[in-house]
Amino acid sequence: MARRQGAVVVSLLAAVLLGACLPAPAAAGVHLSTLPMAFAVTASTKPGQVLHSGVDKLTVTWSLNTTEPAGADDAYKSVTVKLCYALVSQKDRGWRKSNDDLKKDKACQFKVTQQAYAAGARGSFEYTVARDVPTASYYVRAYALDASGTQVAYGQTGPAAAFDVVGITGIHASIKVAAGVFSAFSVAALAFFFVVENRKKNK
Numbered sequence: 001m002a003r004r005q006g007a008v009v010v011s012l013l014a015a016v017l018l019g020a021c022l023p024a025p026a027a028a029g030v031h032l033s034t035l036p037m038a039f040a041v042t043a044s045t046k047p048g049q050v051l052h053s054g055v056d057k058l059t060v061t062w063s064l065n066t067t068e069p070a071g072a073d074d075a076y077k078s079v080t081v082k083l084c085y086a087l088v089s090q091k092d093r094g095w096r097k098s099n100d101d102l103k104k105d106k107a108c109q110f111k112v113t114q115q116a117y118a119a120g121a122r123g124s125f126e127y128t129v130a131r132d133v134p135t136a137s138y139y140v141r142a143y144a145l146d147a148s149g150t151q152v153a154y155g156q157t158g159p160a161a162a163f164d165v166v167g168i169t170g171i172h173a174s175i176k177v178a179a180g181v182f183s184a185f186s187v188a189a190l191a192f193f194f195v196v197e198n199r200k201k202n203k
Contacts, residue, residue: 029103030151038068039079039155043140045163053167054131060112062142062155063122075152076117076144081125083110086162089136096136102151108141117144134167 044059045051051058060081064073084107085096098107110133113125123142141156 029101031100032102032105032154033100035151036068036072036153037155038065038072038144038153039063039142040065041081041140041142041155041157043157043161043163045161047161047163049163051129051163051165053129053133053165055129057126057128058163059124059126060140060142061122061124064120065155073117073119073144073153075146076119077147078114078145078149079117079123079142080114080145081112081127081140081142082108083112083133083138084108084141084156086137086139086159088162089138112140129165131168133165135165136167137162137164139163 039062041060041062043061062079062081084098085093087098090096090098090107094106096106096109099105110130112127115123115125117123139157139159139162141154143151144153146152
């Protein structure tokens, strides 16, 4: 009898220790497909317009869709707006791919702004394209966040409203000009020495 009780105790201890060693189950992520598209979002850019990183600006606006029922935004505490890679700029680039699980989503990498949500008010923000935004096509998405910072609704500009950004290459314009001048000088110098050498030979 004592041996059986001892075996039971050992089994229970082993189960407790094993459970403590196992990783905790991952928290369920928020999926875009489960969120209501509650925001109407617009950008001041025209379809296909080209902006330059670190230079050009666009204005983003968002508001609650008029089709949303009264009280639909009671849980909204803040709004975060992001710049997202358009589908054409995600092709063959795994590091830019969209994912329904927002924790795994890589399309919306660039934060435009985050503001407190004002019920019934129209939000707006003028954004200067950040210097680290690379060359690609983009659209804009806005998320409504609750008090815990979890996404509870969203809205975005349509695919037809995508615009282009030309990123900073890392080569300053003055360097390009200097390189061009140096190349032209090199060609002129070579031509000069060629003429001089020919004259020497003719003499």
